[in-house]
Amino acid sequence: MKKIIINELEIRLVRYNRKYLPAIVTLFNSTIQRVNSKDYSQAELNEWLQKNPDLDSWHEKLTTSDCLVAIKEETLVGFGNITSEGYLDLFYISYTMIHQGVGRFIFNELEKYAVLEKAKSIYTDASITAVPFFTKMGLEVMRKQDNQRNGENLVNYRMIKKLVVR
Template identity: 30%
Template sequence: MSHKIKIRRATTDDLSEILDLFSGSVKQIGQQDYEPKQIAAWAASVHNQSRWQRAMSDQYFLVAVSNEIIVGFGSLEQEYLDFLYVHQNHQRQGIANLLYKVLEQEAARAGHRQITTDASKTAQGFFIRQGFDVIKENRKQIKGVELTNYRMSKKL
């Protein structure tokens, strides 16, 4: 990575940039594992502004910044890793690793004994490399479209 990545707490001013990153990442990266209608349903969650604002205020919510641009974000709610996304143009640069390590340290600092997450098919390999195990396959409905993801857990 040639440029310096800074990890910091997200602020409400970051929301529109976070939503753009989320939508672009889901649409681009999800293509390998999900059908177009599934990607559209998943990406449509950007419209649930109250969910995003609540996550940003209630969770340990971080952004990764490079050259004043948000290139990734992640969040932790208690022991649950809710979000971990990297900009589609900044994949495979170690950004998810950096975010994940800070989130894991925060979970341990807060006294949690494990981290759980619901990982997409696309992200499952990343979490396995971090030491997570698959607990079960989930099938969830978003806007009438079924998506598969995986409940995963890691002991701390």
């Protein structure tokens, strides 16, 4: 599909395939544990982590949306998915690749998909940690949201970016 060079290494963007699913869930969990730990307590992280993931449910979510996977030297280093309506559901980058352009690369391609699908906006429910990134991508905070899970409050923010529909 598409590729970029970061620190002399090629990063390829490919469409989701079920063969990537175990690596996606592993990346999801490691990013939460290593990156989001600066903004959430361990008890909150424990409610967020996928200890026993329903792989069929994950697969359905990723195949019923546009899901892109970033690969560096055959290792999955990021992924994101967006619906045709513009909902950016999952967006995770390996802690080893943060602030290196992988997130921007994935986001820009997902935004192109949303525009092609004539979505009026891109919207997401961003973690505290992700708000600065999505702000740089042009999204604005609409509201703070409280998500109660087994007595833990996982705060996130509804963010939106209006798109120009042609």
